[in-house]
Amino acid sequence: MVAPIYLDYNGTTPHDPEVIAAMRPFLESEFGNPSSSHWYGIRPKRAVENARRQVADLLGCDAGEVFFTSGGTESNNHAIKGMARARKADGRHLITTTVEHPAVLEVCRYLEQEASPRPMWMWMRPAESTGMPSARPSGRTPSSFR
Ligand SMILES: Cc1ncc(COP(=O)(O)O)c(C=O)c1O
Numbered sequence: 001m002v003a004p005i006y007l008d009y010n011g012t013t014p015h016d017p018e019v020i021a022a023m024r025p026f027l028e029s030e031f032g033n034p035s036s037s038h039w040y041g042i043r044p045k046r047a048v049e050n051a052r053r054q055v056a057d058l059l060g061c062d063a064g065e066v067f068f069t070s071g072g073t074e075s076n077n078h079a080i081k082g083m084a085r086a087r088k089a090d091g092r093h094l095i096t097t098t099v100e101h102p103a104v105l106e107v108c109r110y111l112e113q114e115a116s117p118r119p120m121w122m123w124m125r126p127a128e129s130t131g132m133p134s135a136r137p138s139g140r141t142p143s144s145f146r
Helices: 017-028 039-059 072-086 102-114
Strands: 093-097 121-125
Touching: 072 102, 093 102, 102 121
Parallel strands: 093 121
Antiparallel strands: none
16 A cells, blocks of 8 residues: 655654754753753753754844744744734734634734734735735625624
């Protein structure tokens, strides 16, 4: 039987052997919580901070600007809620596309329903071939307009 080809690398990927080798000590013996102040947390904390610096160097930003999350859903929540709330004085319309993952659409719906203290509107547009929201009329309106 021919094995199927796995194409959903947004969902999960096999780990690179170098990643497995780098992570192995922290999965086996140095398993302390890096946020704890006791002995077991010291080396994992150093490793996390070292990784943060390496990622910052790759991205050309400060280490304090790098946040590690549990995955896509937490990252989308962090980014969309953070930006919408920080910039609410500049605009109150969330524009997204119908092809977005539920981890994006549900955050936008949540912000629209939260609507506090002033309303926020979610616009779902068809996506262009670039993935950007289409400017063409779709007949859809934010749910709070219905
Ligand atoms: C595009 C996209 N965003 C978000 C997610 C959710 O990611 P996670 O399962 O890491 O929370 C996925 C998961 O498949 C995804 O494909």
